[in-house]
């Protein structure tokens with residue numbers, strides 16, 4: 532147990548010595564209408580990711596990867612087990628505290644990009660800063676522009692969602708995940724829509740971000756070549772997670 536019990540805003544206090552994320556004994560079941568027995572998607576799953584580390588999770592379609600990522604990202608609660616972020620148990624926190632911790636600590640790149648139709652790239656990427664508070668619109672847009680340049684979209688700041696290619700949309704989603712400078716990046720098939728060269732560049736960016744300053748990246752992918760770039764690779768199969 533950590534000597535310091537940080538408040539949601541104080542995770543940096545424990546950062547130096549605690550794993551960024553440590554889950555233990557995670558079980559998740561879904562009750563399905565047409566089945567008497569619940570569907571067990573995760574059974575006694577454990578995973579620890581230390582500062583500066585990257586981990587990849589591979590598994591067949593339907594194995595439970597997105598469910599696991601949602602639990603790691605404090606979007607879903609497990610039925611059993613603990614999810615510790617910098618030593619702090621999160622499953623028992625109130626929804627509001629979980630949302631605050633999530634916003635301050637985690638950058639998500641979802642499989643469905645969840646971009647807003649009529650917004651420009653700049654507006655999409657600046658959106659998470661609105662919830663963070665304390666910055667003028669001008670400053671939020673400056674940061675958004677800077678982040679879009681990092682993902683190679685400096686020429687597309689004012690393009691709306693529908694005028695961007697699939698790969699460009701994916702890079703907007705990545706810029707949006709990075710803009711709050713998250714200490715943990717959770718990425719679900721982040722390069723699915725990209726050509727190999729752009730995919731390589733985008734992954735360099737995510738890995739560089741993760742390895743800098745004791746941050747971390749957890750990547751879900753079908754792509755074993757991409758997975759091998761991570762420090763550790765895990766396979767999710769038959770509801771359990773094992774090192775590859």
Ligand SMILES: Nc1ncnc2c1ncn2[C@@H]1O[C@H](COP(=O)(O)OP(=O)(O)OP(=O)(O)O)[C@@H](O)[C@H]1O
Nearest residue numbers: 561562563572590591592593594595596597598599
């Ligand atoms: N909210 C839910 N209610 C009921 N069943 C669910 C729910 N979410 C996921 N499932 C089921 O849990 C299993 C795992 O789903 P999940 O999306 O986590 O798999 P996945 O490994 O991410 O798949 P893919 O690679 O195809 O995205 C599937 O059988 C899915 O139908």
